[in-house]
Amino acid sequence: MAKPLTAGEELFELRLARSAPDLFPMLEALYGARADYAAFRDKLVKALRKGWADRPEDLKRLDLIRDLEPDWFQRPGMAGYVFYIDRFNGTLNGVLEKLDYLQDLGITYVHLMPCLKPRPGDSDGGYSVMDYRQINPAFGTMAEFETVSAALRARGMSLCVDLVLNHTAKEHAWAKKAAKGDPKYQDYYLMFDNPDMPNRYEQTLVEVFPDNAPGNFTHYPEIGKWVWTTFNEHQWDLNWANPAVFLEIVEVMLFLANKGVDVLRLDAVAFMWKRMGTRCQSEPEVHMLLQALRACSRIASAAVIHLEEAIVAPEEMLPYLGRGRHDGKEGNLAYHNSLMVQFWSALATRDTRLMRHVLASHFPDRLTNATYATYIRCHDDIGWAVTDQDAAAVGVSGHGHRAFLSDFYEGSFPGTFARGALFQVNEATGDKRISGSFASLAGLERAEAAGDLAGVEMAVQRILMGHALIAAYGGIPLIYMGDELALPNDWGYLQTPDHAHDSRWVHRPRMDWAAADARQSADTPSARVFRGTKEILARRAATPALHGAVPVRVESSGNDAILAVQRLAPTGTVMGLFNFTERWQQVPEAWVRAQGVAVMHDALSDAPVEAHNGQIILPPYARVWLT
Numbered sequence: 336m337a338k339p340l341t342a343g344e345e346l347f348e349l350r351l352a353r354s355a356p357d358l359f360p361m362l363e364a365l366y367g368a369r370a371d372y373a374a375f376r377d378k379l380v381k382a383l384r385k386g387w388a389d390r391p392e393d394l395k396r397l398d399l400i401r402d403l404e405p406d407w408f409q410r411p412g413m414a415g416y417v418f419y420i421d422r423f424n425g426t427l428n429g430v431l432e433k434l435d436y437l438q439d440l441g442i443t444y445v446h447l448m449p450c451l452k453p454r455p456g457d458s459d460g461g462y463s464v465m466d467y468r469q470i471n472p473a474f475g476t477m478a479e480f481e482t483v484s485a486a487l488r489a490r491g492m493s494l495c496v497d498l499v500l501n502h503t504a505k506e507h508a509w510a511k512k513a514a515k516g517d518p519k520y521q522d523y524y525l526m527f528d529n530p531d532m533p534n535r536y537e538q539t540l541v542e543v544f545p546d547n548a549p550g551n552f553t554h555y556p557e558i559g560k561w562v563w564t565t566f567n568e569h570q571w572d573l574n575w576a577n578p579a580v581f582l583e584i585v586e587v588m589l590f591l592a593n594k595g596v597d598v599l600r601l602d603a604v605a606f607m608w609k610r611m612g613t614r615c616q617s618e619p620e621v622h623m624l625l626q627a628l629r630a631c632s633r634i635a636s637a638a639v640i641h642l643e644e645a646i647v648a649p650e651e652m653l654p655y656l657g658r659g660r661h662d663g664k665e666g667n668l669a670y671h672n673s674l675m676v677q678f679w680s681a682l683a684t685r686d687t688r689l690m691r692h693v694l695a696s697h698f699p700d701r702l703t704n705a706t707y708a709t710y711i712r713c714h715d716d717i718g719w720a721v722t723d724q725d726a727a728a729v730g731v732s733g734h735g736h737r738a739f740l741s742d743f744y745e746g747s748f749p750g751t752f753a754r755g756a757l758f759q760v761n762e763a764t765g766d767k768r769i770s771g772s773f774a775s776l777a778g779l780e781r782a783e784a785a786g787d788l789a790g791v792e793m794a795v796q797r798i799l800m801g802h803a804l805i806a807a808y809g810g811i812p813l814i815y816m817g818d819e820l821a822l823p824n825d826w827g828y829l830q831t832p833d834h835a836h837d838s839r840w841v842h843r844p845r846m847d848w849a850a851a852d853a854r855q856s857a858d859t860p861s862a863r864v865f866r867g868t869k870e871i872l873a874r875r876a877a878t879p880a881l882h883g884a885v886p887v888r889v890e891s892s893g894n895d896a897i898l899a900v901q902r903l904a905p906t907g908t909v910m911g912l913f914n915f916t917e918r919w920q921q922v923p924e925a926w927v928r929a930q931g932v933a934v935m936h937d938a939l940s941d942a943p944v945e946a947h948n949g950q951i952i953l954p955p956y957a958r959v960w961l962t
Contacts, residue, residue: 343395347387350634351380357664358630361623366578375578379631382582386589386635394593397488398637408493408598408640408667408811409706409883412876415444415495417713418816419461420474422845427475427483436851438490440819440865441872444811445487446495446600448714450474454504454569457833460714462497462602463570465504467587477594484595495598495642496591500584501606502570505562509583510571514558523580524571525563525609530554533561539612544759547836565606565615575607575624585631592636598668599632600642601625604655617651625655626665640667642708648720649673649697656705663703671707673697674808676720678711678801679776680736683743683751685916687898688729689721689736694889696725700903706883707810711801712773712818716758716839717744719766734765741767744776752778752790754824756838772842773798774821779860783823793917795821795860796956799867800913803939803958806875807911808900809887814868815842820850821864871939878938878960880904890930892922897953901930908932910961914953921950932961 340348359376366372390398401407416437420426424433430447437445449461452469461471470480484494503510512520527533533552540551543566553564563572573580588599608620625643632639643655643666652672657665677690719740723733742748744755745767755771774780777797782790798821805812828840847861854865875881886903892912897920900911908931914920924935924946935944935951938960944951953959 343387347384347634350387350637351383354630354633358627358634361627361630362578362581365576365620365623365627366581369578371578375582379582379585382586382589383631383635386586386593389589390593390636393488394595394636394638401638405704406882406884411878411881413443413493413811413883414441414806414872414875415446415708415811415813416440416442416816416819417446417448417813418846419448419714419843420450420471422843423816424846424848426473427470427479430483431486434486434490434492437492440814440869441876442814443491444493444495444598444813446598446813447483449497449499450480451497454506457567457569458504459567459570460839462499463502463504463567464499465506466508467498468590481594488595493597494595495600496596497600497602498584498588498591499602500573501603502564502566502572505569505571507571513571514555516558519579521560522577523574523583525574527552527561528559530561533563536563536609536611536615539614541614541616545761563609566603572606572609575620576609581624581627585628588628588632588639589635592632592639597638598640598642600644601628601666602644604643605645605647605651617645617647617654622654622661622665626657626661629665629667642666642668642670645669646672646715646718646720648722649693653698656702656707663705665705667705668708668811669705670713671709671808671810672720674707674805675710675712676717678804679717679744680719680721680740681898681915682777682797683740683753686895687915688895689725689731690898691889691891692728693721693725696728700886700888701884707808708813709805709808709810710813710815711805712771712776712815712842713813714815714839714843716768716770718768737766741769744769744771746781752781752794754780756824756841758838770838770841772822772824772844773801773815773818774860774864775824775842777801779821780823783860791860793955795863795867798864799871800915800956800958802868802871803960804898804900804911804913806871807881807902807909807939807958807960809881809885809902810883812872812875816846817844819865819868820847820854820861822847822850822861874939874941874960877941878909880906880909880938880962881960892926894920894922896920897922899930903931907962909938912951912953912957912959912961914955914957917955919955920953920957922953924949924951927951927961934962936962938962 452466454465548567553568605616608618609615645655655666655669681687681690719737726733743751744753746754753776758768758770760767779794824841825844828834834840850861888901890899892899896916898913902909
């Protein structure tokens with residue numbers, strides 16, 4: 336007679352049975368024709384069972400809690416903070432010293448930017464990883480990482496880390512073995528004996544970093560191979576058509592989950608599958624892989640969710656949150672890049688028509704078992720993802736509008752309030768991307784340099800309006816380090832040899848702890864932005880209608896200066912109104928009431944709203960959440 340299962344073993348088998356329909360059909364479609372498929376499947380189940388057996392008891396308890404509360408990441412109390420460890424407070428131990436600060440702001444989700452061990456020298460900001468199971472020694476050790484994860488968990492904060500799926504550093508142990516000629520590990524990568532196949536692929540591929548990493552392949556004469564290197568010469572693309580790669584990454588995922596990671600930010604996912612004659616981005620197999628990886632997490636570390644990093648057009652991004660056969664089974668989070676781009680577009684034009692068209696036309700009012708990560712700025716540049724078709728829908732030229740936005744936010748367009756820096760100009764198309772901090776792009780740096788007090792005030796209001804928008808739109812609002820303190824551009828990056836070639840470092844300043852320490856009492860723009868942001872997050876947490884599963888609709892109020900965002904909660908509608916201009920604006924009270932706003936109360940200020948002559952009056956850059 337078989338030995339009875341323990342309670343823990345039985346729970347694993349139940350979870351395996353629950354997710355088997357999401358996992359094995361994907362694996363069979365990807366790898367089922369291979370002779371080694373059955374052996375691979377057995378190895379995977381064994382790895383999942385081991386990952387579960389190794390999981391600490393407190394994390395197993397968290398698995399149960401989140402099984403019972405599967406909407407935990409959609410709740411309005413979720414608010415994220417994103418930072419580089421060294422630029423925040425030096426080390427992991429330094430992070431521990433500043434958790435009170437994050438808690439004071441109202442943060443419940445902490446994203447430690449790339450912290451796994453990178454290659455020496457240029458590591459693409461930490462995304463060129465040579466060891467998934469070690470922490471960057473400049474930041475600390477894996478034991479110290481576990482201490483941080485436990486401390487966050489004790490405060491009700493979830494921990495997010497990056498896991499790069501498309502590539503490893505060429506210094507990774509797998510790559511080193513491949514370079515030495517080991518055929519097993521050469522099959523972990525995409526390596527070719529001559530340039531014929533690379534040249535055929537190149538005909539339809541795009542260049543990610545054309546300025547400093549042109550092309551998608553690198554020739555290594557010393558090993559006699561051409562290697563697929565989408566991003567940089569030192570980042571070797573993995574061969575996801577090999578099931579051994581899938582198994583290796585699952586084991587890494589479970590290892591990190593058992594160290595206390597709550598959110599795996601899966602980086603560069605769009606590029607994972609290669610197909611001749613295509614861009615090799617967002618191929619159908621990518622979504623099969625991602626559904627299967629999520630199923631693995633649900634089986635052996637049910638508390639963990641997946642954030643899929645795909646900065647692509649809306650129709651290409653939404654499948655990463657599940658569409659068709661993958662609906663509700665793929666990513667739990669994806670970046671709402673369009674909301675960010677359209678915020679800056681509407682701010683520059685003082686016109687929300689394009690923003691309204693894009694958000695209303697391309698995005699559903701709700702998602703299944705998923706939500707957005709909303710943000711105004713991040714560690715990366717801004718690519719003006721405005722299609723010619725969307726621009727034409729509101730009567731403007733796509734190329735002309737993209738060029739205008741680049742000039743406006745670089746700071747060269749007449750009358751601009753912004754100050755930024757160009758990043759990766761595409762000479763073939765004329766498109767230009769932009770770097771810059773939230774505060775500097777919103778006008779604070781230019782206004783302070785000119786001693787323009789009115790301009791400073793407008794910049795502060797733009798920043799707070801942006802934070803109020805991402806807090807109300809739906810999903811988890813993410814604040815990039817320093818934006819809550821209105822930190823300006825750091826032009827000192829030009830004097831740092833390792834950074835000078837990459838303008839993105841202009842918006843990666845070191846944390847200003849003197850400004851942070853003065854946040855409660857000072858009457859500076861920095862302190863005012865902190866207090867305003869803190870209040871926005873507190874009011875968000877107190878507004879149940881802002882739950883991520885509540886439908887969101889973008890409506891026309893009849894005033895193109897105003898963005899109107901409706902949240903259709905069972906308990907009543909919340910109507911967010913956002914003035915994208917430096918002028919007073921108005922919206923008819925009758926229109927607001929027709930949208931379901933029964934009581935004219937602002938959930939953001941927690942105060943009543945009075946109409947004047949039948950109009951809701953909105954000051955410059957006003958933001959209200961009417962209930």
